[in-house]
Amino acid sequence: MKKTPICLVIICLLLILDGCGNNSSMDTDDSSNGNVDMESVSTDRIDTINNYISMTTEITELESGFSVVRYDDDYAFDLFLEQGGASSDQDVLRFLTETMFKGNAGLQMGGDTFGCSTISVANTDGGYLFGRNFDWQTCDALVIAAYPEEGYASIATVNLDFIKQGAGFGVDFLTEEMMSIAALYAPLDGMNEKGLCVSVNMIQDNTTIQQNTDKPDITTTTAIRLMLDKAANVREALELLEQYDLHASMNYMIHFAIADNSGNSVAVEYVNNEMIVTETPILTNFYLAEGEKQGVGTQQSHTRFDILTETLENNSSMTALEVRDALDSVGKDNFGEFESTEWSVVFDQSALTAVYYHRENYEVGYTFQLLNAR
Numbered sequence: 001m002k003k004t005p006i007c008l009v010i011i012c013l014l015l016i017l018d019g020c021g022n023n024s025s026m027d028t029d030d031s032s033n034g035n036v037d038m039e040s041v042s043t044d045r046i047d048t049i050n051n052y053i054s055m056t057t058e059i060t061e062l063e064s065g066f067s068v069v070r071y072d073d074d075y076a077f078d079l080f081l082e083q084g085g086a087s088s089d090q091d092v093l094r095f096l097t098e099t100m101f102k103g104n105a106g107l108q109m110g111g112d113t114f115g116c117s118t119i120s121v122a123n124t125d126g127g128y129l130f131g132r133n134f135d136w137q138t139c140d141a142l143v144i145a146a147y148p149e150e151g152y153a154s155i156a157t158v159n160l161d162f163i164k165q166g167a168g169f170g171v172d173f174l175t176e177e178m179m180s181i182a183a184l185y186a187p188l189d190g191m192n193e194k195g196l197c198v199s200v201n202m203i204q205d206n207t208t209i210q211q212n213t214d215k216p217d218i219t220t221t222t223a224i225r226l227m228l229d230k231a232a233n234v235r236e237a238l239e240l241l242e243q244y245d246l247h248a249s250m251n252y253m254i255h256f257a258i259a260d261n262s263g264n265s266v267a268v269e270y271v272n273n274e275m276i277v278t279e280t281p282i283l284t285n286f287y288l289a290e291g292e293k294q295g296v297g298t299q300q301s302h303t304r305f306d307i308l309t310e311t312l313e314n315n316s317s318m319t320a321l322e323v324r325d326a327l328d329s330v331g332k333d334n335f336g337e338f339e340s341t342e343w344s345v346v347f348d349q350s351a352l353t354a355v356y357y358h359r360e361n362y363e364v365g366y367t368f369q370l371l372n373a374r
Helices: 038-044 077-082 089-099 176-184 220-230 234-242 299-314 320-329
Strands: 049-053 060-063 066-071 115-123 128-136 141-146 154-159 189-192 197-202 217-219 245-247 254-259 265-271 274-279 340-348 353-358 364-369
Touching: 066 176, 066 364, 077 089, 077 220, 089 217, 115 197, 115 254, 115 299, 115 320, 128 154, 128 189, 128 197, 128 254, 128 320, 141 176, 141 353, 141 364, 154 220, 154 340, 189 220, 197 220, 217 220, 220 234, 220 245, 220 254, 234 254, 234 265, 234 274, 299 320, 320 340, 320 353
Parallel strands: 049 364, 066 141, 217 245
Antiparallel strands: 060 066, 115 128, 128 340, 141 154, 154 189, 189 197, 197 254, 254 265, 265 274, 340 353, 353 364
């Protein structure tokens, strides 16, 4: 990647993580196509084109709205943690401007609510698979592989539309290096070299997450970066989250889906700022934790949850193509809305591959191999 002097720009990162769930006007249709027939669908669609992609340190557009990049340099995340993390997106901004972007201009991050579905299942070919849909309006997605000197290598996905230049400038004003670094602090899902997978999903609720104790602070997307960089399994991910006060980006209520390569999969939710862990292979956009909030969320998210639950009941293990078909069965095209499933990804937690499908084109997959060394 060509390194351009960046002493004239300050990056304003407002890391919106409406974490995977639609607002009421978008997410009220409770219709569905029913459970996907794995045998018939997978057999008919076995001819999926797989494009094996080698990532470089230059941002490469594979098709309109879908790009990839590899980042090998230090992005100062250990320093971010050592100085106490951040209790708001503006604090993330201040850290980046002081350590990575020495200058003054404006960039901000924002967006509307979005919807997601995740599924964890045993791989018929051995190991485990983790599938994820990201539902939103048309956006520019970036797949970014990170190879930190201290921490695990990872591959993650970012919505570049959440990174917007202030003062009337577009994101093209940013250098590629600046965009890559900003993206590293704004992942929405990902997998690391130990096979740990993480996704953030939104819950439509009128509360938020603002834990305020004497612990260091972290925001939604930097919590994902923390887990990808530092956790080898679900247990370690939970221990890390417990060491920080979480502050929800843009004040949206969210929950995390976390799964490892031994088959452990959980939802991490926050009720009255208390972290609650629920074992589950499926997560959409309503609370799973027992208690006063259980079930709160959109009706459509319940429908998607039921479809995936029935799929797992009928399939104790699945192939990567079958997970793709399960994600297709809960994609936004099934609900007649203006949104689309902007990306679907199937992570193989043993082979360390990620197969992406862009904008519900499930006939074409882009395959990335995550390496555990430079």
